[in-house]
Amino acid sequence: MFNFTPLLGAQSLSAASQSLLELDGGVKVLVDVGWDEHFTVDKLKALERHIPSLSIILLTHATTSHLGAFAHCCKNFPLFTQIPIYATTPVISLGRTLLQDVYSSTPLASSIISADSLADSSFASGSDPVDSTLQLLLTPPTTEDIASYFALIHPLKYSQPHEPLPSSFSPPLNGLKITAYNAGHTLGGTIWHLQHGMESIVYAVDWNQVRENVLSGAAWLDASGGGAEVIEQLRKPTALICSSRGAGKDSLTGGRRRRDDLLLDTIRATIAKGGTVLIPTDTSARVLELAYLLEHAWRKEHTDGSDESPFKSARLYLASKNVGATMRYARSMLEWMDENMVKELEAIEAATTSIKQHKRNDSKQMGKGDTKSAGNAAGPFDFKHLRLLERKKQVDTIVAAKGARVILASDSSLEWGFSKEILHQIADDTSNLIILTESYGNLDDVDEDQKSLGALLWSWYQERRDGVALELGADGQNLEQVHTGGRQLQTHTAERVALQGKELLVYQQYLATQRRLQNPMPLGNSSSLETSADAVDETSSTSSSSSEESDPERQGKALNTSAAVANLNRNKTGLTKEILGVNVLLRQPGVYDYDVRGKKGREQMFPFVSKRRRADDFGELIRPDEYLRAEERDEVDGHDMRDDGLNKKGRLGQKRKWGDTGLQNINGSNGPGSASKRRQQRPNITDTNGTANGDLLQNGLHDPDLDDLSDDPGSEPDDVMNGPSKVVTRPQSVEAHLKIAFVDFAGLHDQRSLSMLIPLIQPRKLILVSGTVSETAVLANECRQKLVPASSESADGAQNSVLTPSNGQMVDASVDTNAWTVKLSNALVKRLRWQNVRGLGIVTLMGHLGAMPVDDQEYADNSSKKRQKLLKEEIQEDDAQKPPAEAKLQQTAPMLDVLPASMAAATRSVAQPLHVGDLRLADLRKILQFAGHTADFRGEGTLLIDGLVAVRKSATGRIEVEGGGLGLPEYPVRSPESSFYAVKRRIYEGLAVIAGG
Secondary structure: OEEEEEEEOOOOOOOOOEEEEEEHHHOEEEEOOOOOOOOOHHHHHHHHHHHHHOOEEEOOOOOHHHHOOHHHHHHHOOOHHHOOEEEEHHHHHHHHHHHHHHHHHOHHHHOEOOHHHHHHHHHHHOOOOOOOOOOEEOOOOOHHHHHHHHOOOEEEOEOOOEOOOOOOOOOOOOOOEEEEEEOOOOOOOEEEEEEEOOEEEEEEOOOOOOOOOOOOOOOOEOHHHOOOOEOHHHOOOOEEEEEOOOOOOOOOOOHHHHHHHHHHHHHHHHHOOOOEEEEEEOOOOOHHHHHHHHHHHHHHHHHHOOOOOHHHHOEEEEEOOOHHHHHHHHHOOHHHOOHHHHHHHHHHHHHHHHHHHHHHHOOOOOOHHHHHHHHOOOOOOOOOOEEEEOOHHHHHHHHHOOOOEEEEEEOOOOOOOHHHHHHHHHOOOOOOEEEEOOOOOOOOOOOHHHOOHHHHHHHHHHHOOOOEEEEEOOOOOEEEEEEOOOEEEEEEEEEEEEOOOHHHHHHHHHHHHHHHHHOOOOOOOOHHHOOHHHHHHHHHHOOOOHHHHOOHHHHHHHHHHHHHHHHHHHHOOOOOHHHHHHHHHHHOOOOOOOOOOOOOHHHHOOOOOOOOOOEEOOEEOOOHHHHOOHHHOOEEOOEEOHHHHHHHHHOOOOOOOOOOOOOOOOOOOOOOHHHHHHHHHOOOOEOOOOOEOOOOOOOOOOOHHHHHHOOOHHHOOOOOOOOOEEEEEEEEEEEEOOEEEEOOOOOOOOHHHHHHHHHHHOOOOEEEEOOOHHHHHHHHHHHHHHOHHHHOOOHHHHHHHEEOOOOOOOEEOOOOOOOOOOEEOHHHHHOOOOEEEOOEEEOOOOOEEEEEEHHHOOOOOHHHHHHHHHHHHHHHHHHOOOOHHHHHHHOEEEEEEOOOHHHHHHHHHHOOOEEEOOOOHHHHHHHHHHOOOOEEEOOOOEEEEOOOEEEEEOOOOOEEEEOOOOOOOOOOOOOHHHHHHHHHHHHHHHOEEEOOO
């Protein structure tokens, strides 16, 4: 059984992806927790309903459309962090930096509290109704919170099957296996394969088969087989879940090289006129491909280009609030990239090692210029020309300066990040250009108010109402740049504003209501509810004192006392001396004496509370963080970041000092004082090359625009609103005169890839998600025609083999599997000849199928006879009330018996023997050499034995043995018959030869 439900992204313009897979036994798998650029909480309601029943969670890509809601779910859905989550290492690392960038860039990511929730909280507290236009924000997760959430994810590697562990509230997984394969769209992007019983499910959303500069193609095809067949693990699944985005897009003639040249020619045409080029991109995925391409293009132009090249005078920037961490992670994960990245790094290391050795042996062999040029060699992501900007004042300074520049900025949707701010500043100049790197599909039926800023520019690009400017490329072809013609660009800017007066009261009522809903019966979860009596009871439960454990009266009293204390804490009533006993000395202030006369057990001594020591079979459990040296600890503002660090001060129920407001910003610092401390402790911000702001770049270009920001203490932090806040949206209008261009750098499959690979995969059921209505319909019709021979001959079978569900619609993607139970006769069982192949017993049998009376069957043990006797009595009772024909049918069972002599001869002539197993030529070579034969490889896939016999293995696994003729002079003379039959005998020993007759 397999049911599939798309929660988000099916037949929709939104790129957010959430999918629910339901398997046998109540196993539920959630794939992706995506969000769109609007960050609307209402889109997560369907996900929230399924959280208490989820077994595991899988993540595919480090983009907002695949894990944008991950931090929100961890912070606001209590059970979400208790579910095991699996992803590859790059998805974990880059996803962490992505969400840290999102929450620091836009207040909308904090999520607006819905008006219904505010109304419910006001009704529960009995206060006045809440203004429906009030947009209060939830408390956003801090940087440390996001890091702790991603630390919960279990990292996996490609092509390694893994048996996950279920959540505590999930049924057993019953042997579920998950395997990650390369998807090619992003670094660490995953195609998931799930094997559960008879169900083989492949989840492939947003993949790219084309090999790029940084990323290798998706792992669909088997490279050892010449790339013409799909790998065995992903071939013929019972269900393939595939994205339909890009189904109507044609591939670019010329491939990747043409795409790269088109981008560089478009940039060259603008910077040659002194204009500014803005390229909106994401902050963790496709930005790696763009940054690598532009950096190496600048390197090439500065090394081999002419003096008049516009690239030498133009500056290159990458603006994102957390891009430094993203590039650090990228440099540490080259093994996840294309093999050319590893070769490039190895070549640089080899050149550096060779230079050092030459300098040691003979420093005069290499001139100073060669030494300097080799020493300046940089790795794939060691940027020499690309400057990283992480602060708003740096971006404003760069944009306000004069001269040609190219700016990569987040985000591609233009709804948040630096790209939106830069667009407002450069939109009024006709010499500037914005290059869109992703298409938004057909937006004719979408209102302009519902379009994002990026979608609005895409619709302008498709309309071309104000004309097109044609620029000549390096290859002589025209480059299209669409004019905007002074149209008004209407946008909305969201700002975070502190709550005041009644708004703060409404926010506090909402928090109180949420606490009651999430924790209706607190049993000592917070420190204010923990009692010494509970601690004493816990200590006594693990005590080794036999006298205490042997007295059931005292144990019962202890349990009753702790239960009474917990009950009184819940009911907020006073604790009497009779209930507390000797613990009154600790619980009630002003009590210093207690009468112990006539008391027993613990009531005779002063209460002592000791923390319970946790231990296992190897001894006491310790915390390694407590034994770190001072220089090894992670400290911010002098506070140890262990145990949530600064956030520990702001916990509910914790005391704070006089004059401390207790309000924290999203970075976890209390007020503006901590920012000044960080400015005193931290040196000047440095870029990835280790050069401070204002220093000379390695390419020799000086960047004076950032000199004033190097030592300005006020430019270090971007101020963040403290405490509870709301979002205020103000409209903003800009008259657009810049030009729009488009170069497809989305890195997604196109119509050619989909139509070629899906028939090769041969799925029994195809489910299309993550695409618009038109794209899904086009791909579904095409696949129904190509998958008809593999699925069914009828039109109904073709219709049912391709499923196109919408959001929230459950479809049954199960594949009917028929199984029959057949008895074997004793005569046939005696003739079976079992063969062992890699620990598996294999046998072939051929017999005559017939009906056998139930009474004539023999059973091995007495228990089965008793069960059969009871069954026979029940059948007899039923037969008395049924017609004789039906009773006769129930008394027979199918049995396979030995073939009659008349049929055996004819069957033996038709049946062919079957070889089971996988023979490796390397293993065969070792076996033959050990037996005294001479065996060497001659060419690819050919093994020559004794110069007489050749063994070949084709790409499909077929073994061919050829022998005879004259031997080679370098081999000893052997009889052809002995070598030929010896090789065949060794081959048969490594395979299970199942005779057909």
